[in-house]
Amino acid sequence: MLSYSSSILIALAALLVTCHALCKCPGIAGPPGIPGGDGLKGLPGSLAAKHHSVLANLKHRLFRLEAALALNGKIRKVGEKILASNGKKVDFVSALKSCEEAGGTLAAPKNEEENKAIMDIVKQYNQYAYLGIRKGEASGQFRYINGMPLNYINWHQHEPNSKGKEKCVEMYTDGTWNDKKCDRNRLTICKF
Ligand code: MMA
Ligand code: CA
Numbered sequence: 001m002l003s004y005s006s007s008i009l010i011a012l013a014a015l016l017v018t019c020h021a022l023c024k025c026p027g028i029a030g031p032p033g034i035p036g037g038d039g040l041k042g043l044p045g046s047l048a049a050k051h052h053s054v055l056a057n058l059k060h061r062l063f064r065l066e067a068a069l070a071l072n073g074k075i076r077k078v079g080e081k082i083l084a085s086n087g088k089k090v091d092f093v094s095a096l097k098s099c100e101e102a103g104g105t106l107a108a109p110k111n112e113e114e115n116k117a118i119m120d121i122v123k124q125y126n127q128y129a130y131l132g133i134r135k136g137e138a139s140g141q142f143r144y145i146n147g148m149p150l151n152y153i154n155w156h157q158h159e160p161n162s163k164g165k166e167k168c169v170e171m172y173t174d175g176t177w178n179d180k181k182c183d184r185n186r187l188t189i190c191k192f
Contacts, residue, residue, distance in 0.1 A: 073124060078117040082192045083107050085121050085129075092130050092168045092182035096145065099132075099190035106132030107191040108144050111152050119175035121189050128170045129187035131177065135167040142169065142179070153177070 043051070066082070069075040076083040086098060096106045108131050109115035122129050132145045142160065143149055156172060160179035168182040180186075 076117045076120060078114050081114070083117055083121060083189060084192065085125060085187060085189045087125060088188050089127055089185040090188060091185065092134070095130050095186065095188040096132070098188055102190060102192075104190040104192040105145055106130060107189045108132035109152060109154065112154075115152070115154050115171075115175055118171060118189055119173070122171050122173055122175070122187065125187050126173065127187040128172055129189045130180075130182075131169045131171055132191070133169045134182070135179070 066075065066077060070077060074084065084104075088095075088098070090098070099106050107114075107118050107129075109118055118129065118131070133142050133150065134145065135141065136143050136147070141149065154175060154177050156174075156176035156178050159177060160166065160169075162179055164181065166179035166181055168180050169177050170180040170184070170186050171177055
């Protein structure tokens with residue numbers, strides 16, 4: 001199991017590699033040519049130290065950025081995940097599309113802690129939200145957007161009652177779930 005800080009470092013390393021490849025990160029120069037160099041193997045000590053300080057700096061900036069965004073309620077951190085809403089109320093397909101276009105997906109709680117974090121946003125906007133869960137055409141079962149079966153549920157009493165064609169799921173302000181038609185306007189909450 002990787003620690004949180006190792007995961008951040010790995011993510012930053014991947015980001016750096018991408019940045020170098022794309023050459024579009026301001027303030028980060030590409031690595032100088034390394035004779036006989038092969039990736040990170042065989043880097044001179046000075047270069048390894050430089051990479052280490054660049055990573056430490058990025059980690060620090062990322063930490064402060066997340067703290068600033070969390071402070072004013074723009075994002076919520078839960079475990080390794082970041083939750084955010086654009087404050088918009090739209091139908092399920094539009095909500096999912098806007099999350100995916102932003103590089104995330106519709107939030108779906110995988111445990112009580114995540115359910116509480118999503119509920120906090122529902123309460124913040126005082127609007128029911130669509131969850132990243134829908135009824136599979138073939139299985140007739142509620143599943144995550146990626147097709148995996150649910151490993152946590154928090155249905156409201158007497159739900160799901162599948163009145164008519166309720167193939168989507170909304171979260172109420174108390175954090176419980178209701179199966180609901182997908183064409184209603186509900187708050188968009190994305191997971192990144
Ligand atoms: C509405 C609709 C359903 C929900 C019931 C609960 C009348 O239908 O939101 O999805 O199950 O209310 O009473
Ligand atoms: Ca229902």
